[in-house]
Amino acid sequence: MTSEPEDVKRAVILAAGRGRRLEVAQRPGPKCLLRFGGMSLLERQLRELHSCGVPEVVVATGFAHEEIERELDRLDLPRPALVRNERYELGSMLTVDVVGPQLTAGGSVLLMDADVLCDARVLAPLVGAPSSTALLVDRDFEPGDEPVKVLLREGTPVDLAKEPDLALPHDAVGESVGFFRLSEAAAAALAGIVRASVQSGGAALPHEDAVRDLLRTGEHPFAAVDVTGAPWTEIDFPDDVVRARTVVLPRLTPEV
Known part of the structure; x- marks a missing residue:
């Protein structure tokens, strides 16, 4: 018998990184404060989470954290808890380790990249997924070295990686959106994997490596939530900013 999914208790948004690949084209600052349609990426995500009924939000900050705090001060939304990674330059694995207590505070939790422009057509299916452990997949993506792929x-x-193990039996490939839903037990297991990685010298690794390790244990099976066709983009490079403004933004719902 399949158990009922746990309600999502909180979302953890990873917003600590510097975004060096954008600095040549953008004002230096947190990527989550890039504005599209008069709204920062962070504000849009917070409004979407509020509309989806997620009761708690934690934002992991690091680079230019004061700017993020000023952004939160001006919003008419419940203020999220803030956890700072002082060594943000090392990588997202360390950021997830720093926010481990919030990740494992009980209940199902969302783990989200802050540099994704999307609307509720992406987020709501994950919040309402029939499984407490799930990831988002878009099957319509451009092959290349950059996308994190899901077999x-x-x-x-x-499997989940930029270079997944294609020898594994599979019948489809999609791109990970960068949003994960974890059951209470899966979140605890992920936190343990992350801590072990950091302690063994892996603080500079991407946190997706730990999610991959969790997935491949098979102990906490992931469901795939297909959001193919929904408007979204991750923003890493200047070209992503152009695509966000010209292709994705016009397709978003005007209010969240």
Whole structure:
């Protein structure tokens, strides 16, 4: 018998990084404060989470944290808790380790990249997923070295990486949006994997490596939530900013 999914208790947004690949084209500052349609990426995510009924939000900050705090001060939204990674330059694995107590505070939790422009057509299916442990997949993506790919077998994720193990049996490939839903037990397991990685010298690794390790243990099976066709983009390079403004933004719902 399949158990009912746990309600999402909180979202953890990773917003600590510097975004060096954008600095040549943008004013130096946190990527989450890039504005599209008069709204920062962070504000849009917070409004979407509020509309989806997620009761708690934690924002992991680091680079230019004062700017993020000023952004939060001006918003007419419940203020999220802030956790700062003082060594943000090392990488997102360390940021997830720093926010480990909030990740494992009980209940199902969302783990989200802050540099994703999207609307509720992406977020709501994850919040309402029939499984407490799930990831988002877009099957319509441009192959290349940059996308984090998800290998699927009969709709179930079997690998997650920029260079996944193509020798694993699979029948479809999609791109990870960068949003994950974790059950209480899966969140605790991920926190343990992250801590072990940091202690063994892996603080500079991307946190997706730890999610991959969790997925491949098979102990906390992930469901795949297909959001193919929904408007979204991750913003890493100047070209992503152009795509966000010209392709994704016009398709977003005007209010969240």
